Amino acid sequence: MAPRITVIGTGYLGATHAAAMAELGFEVLGLDVAQEKVAMLSRGEVPMYEPGLTELLRRHVAGLEGSTGRLRFTTSWEEVGEFGDVHFVCVNTPQKHGEYACDMSYVDAAFTSLARVLRRPALVVGKSTVPVGSAARLAALLAERSPAGAEVELAWNPEFLREGFAVEDTLHPDRIVVGIGGVGGERGEKLLREVYAKPIGEGTPFVVCDYPTAELVKTAANSFLATKISFINAMAEVCEAAGGDVVRLAEAIGHDDRIGRKFLRAGVGFGGGCLPKDIRAFMARAGELGADEALTFLREVDSINMRRRSHMVELAREAVGGGFLGRRVAVLGASFKPDSDDVRDSPALNVAGQIHLQGGQVTVYDPKGMPNARRVFPTLGYADSAAEACRGAHVVLHLTEWAEFRELDPVALGEVVAERRVIDGRNALSPREWQEAGWTYRALGRPTV
Known part of the structure; x- marks a missing residue:
C-alpha cells in the first residue's frame, strides 16, 4: 500500500510539493495554520503566481469537478497525525530582523506541533532551508516529544526549486538529496525511494548522505550561484572602468566548460526570498561554528550585489541630467525575476524606491508583480502597461527580464516618452534595435550606445 503524505506549510514550497505529490499518485493532506490559505487552496486557487501550479492543483483537489480527489487541505494537526505516513515540513525560514541569521521559529513550532500527534511509526522529512546542525536537534525533539518515540524517524530532503520552474523542478528534479541519521536511517531512505520512484526511474540522481551534508547542500549551492552572479557583476564594474563589454566577456569565458554560461549575465544582481537570506544565514552559522573565515568571501559577494542597485540609481541620475527632481522615471519590472510575482528583496523595486526617495516621479509596471509591489511600496506610481508606465518618461529602466519587455x-x-533614453539593467534588450529607433542605450558593464 502506498504511503500517505502530509505537507506542513502550504506557501510557495509546500503548495507546489503537495500538488506534485498528488500528481505522482499519492493521497496527500496539506496543513496550514492560516484558515484563509486553506480555504483558497481548497478552491483550487494559489496565493502566488507560479506557471502551471494552478492547473496542477485543480487536477487533484478534492471536490473540484474532474479532479482525482487525491489532495485535501486542513488546519487540524490531529488529522495530520492520523492521516500521514510521511510528513514533509515545508515552512519558511526568513532572515531574522536586524541579523544575518535565519529565523527558525516557524520550523521549531511546526516540529513541536507535529510531534504531539505522532502516535504511530512515521517518517518526518524536512525540506526547509535550515542552518547546519538543525536536523540532529529536531530529530531529538521528535524522539522526546512524539508519543511514538523512537518509531518516528527524520530525514532531511532539501528543496532546489527555481521560481518560475517550480512544478517542473518538483516533478522532474535534477537531483534528490536525502540526509539520514544513524542506525535505522535506511528505513527512511527506503520510504523516500518509494515516494520518489518516478523521478528516480527517469534517471534523477538520488544522493544519500548524513544530516549535516544534506543541510549544507542547499546553502552551498545558493552560495555558489550568488558568487557566480556577483563575479560577473564585478567584471562589469571593471569593464565600465576599462571601456570593455561584459556581455562579450561573459560569452567568451562561458565557452570554457569548466565555467559554463549560466548565471553569467551582468545586471542589477540577485534578489528574492532565497539567495540573499541564505548566504547571510550561511555566514552567521559559520561564525557560530568557528569557521567564519571560510565564508568571508560571501560578504563581498553580498556587497557587490547590493552595489549594483546603487550603481543603477547613479546611471539613472546621470541620464536625467544629474538630479531626479521634476524628472519622470519608468521602471519596467517589480518582481525579482521573470515568471514570478515575488517581490521580496527585488532589485527592481529597490531601485525604484531609491529614486522615488530622491525626488523622482517613478512609475512601475510588471506583468505579474503589481499587487505585491503595491503592498510593499504603496507610494510609487503604477501603470497597467509598459507603454503607460513610459508615458512622459525622461528615462526608461529595464530591471526584470520578462519576455514582454524584450519584445x-x-x-x-x-512616441510616448519625453526623451528616448533606456538603461538595460539586465543586458537582455537588443542595443542595435533600440539605437536604430533613436534611443540612447546604456547597460551595466557595456559601452554607451
Whole structure:
C-alpha cells in the first residue's frame, strides 16, 4: 500500500510539493495554520503566481469537478497525525530582523506541533532551508516529544526549486538529496525511494548522505550561484572602468566548460526570498561554528550585489541630467525575476524606491508583480502597461527580464516618452534595435550606445 503524505506549510514550497505529490499518485493532506490559505487552496486557487501550479492543483483537489480527489487541505494537526505516513515540513525560514541569521521559529513550532500527534511509526522529512546542525536537534525533539518515540524517524530532503520552474523542478528534479541519521536511517531512505520512484526511474540522481551534508547542500549551492552572479557583476564594474563589454566577456569565458554560461549575465544582481537570506544565514552559522573565515568571501559577494542597485540609481541620475527632481522615471519590472510575482528583496523595486526617495516621479509596471509591489511600496506610481508606465518618461529602466519587455517595439515606445533614453539593467534588450529607433542605450558593464 502506498504511503500517505502530509505537507506542513502550504506557501510557495509546500503548495507546489503537495500538488506534485498528488500528481505522482499519492493521497496527500496539506496543513496550514492560516484558515484563509486553506480555504483558497481548497478552491483550487494559489496565493502566488507560479506557471502551471494552478492547473496542477485543480487536477487533484478534492471536490473540484474532474479532479482525482487525491489532495485535501486542513488546519487540524490531529488529522495530520492520523492521516500521514510521511510528513514533509515545508515552512519558511526568513532572515531574522536586524541579523544575518535565519529565523527558525516557524520550523521549531511546526516540529513541536507535529510531534504531539505522532502516535504511530512515521517518517518526518524536512525540506526547509535550515542552518547546519538543525536536523540532529529536531530529530531529538521528535524522539522526546512524539508519543511514538523512537518509531518516528527524520530525514532531511532539501528543496532546489527555481521560481518560475517550480512544478517542473518538483516533478522532474535534477537531483534528490536525502540526509539520514544513524542506525535505522535506511528505513527512511527506503520510504523516500518509494515516494520518489518516478523521478528516480527517469534517471534523477538520488544522493544519500548524513544530516549535516544534506543541510549544507542547499546553502552551498545558493552560495555558489550568488558568487557566480556577483563575479560577473564585478567584471562589469571593471569593464565600465576599462571601456570593455561584459556581455562579450561573459560569452567568451562561458565557452570554457569548466565555467559554463549560466548565471553569467551582468545586471542589477540577485534578489528574492532565497539567495540573499541564505548566504547571510550561511555566514552567521559559520561564525557560530568557528569557521567564519571560510565564508568571508560571501560578504563581498553580498556587497557587490547590493552595489549594483546603487550603481543603477547613479546611471539613472546621470541620464536625467544629474538630479531626479521634476524628472519622470519608468521602471519596467517589480518582481525579482521573470515568471514570478515575488517581490521580496527585488532589485527592481529597490531601485525604484531609491529614486522615488530622491525626488523622482517613478512609475512601475510588471506583468505579474503589481499587487505585491503595491503592498510593499504603496507610494510609487503604477501603470497597467509598459507603454503607460513610459508615458512622459525622461528615462526608461529595464530591471526584470520578462519576455514582454524584450519584445517591446522601441519605435512605438519612443512616441510616448519625453526623451528616448533606456538603461538595460539586465543586458537582455537588443542595443542595435533600440539605437536604430533613436534611443540612447546604456547597460551595466557595456559601452554607451
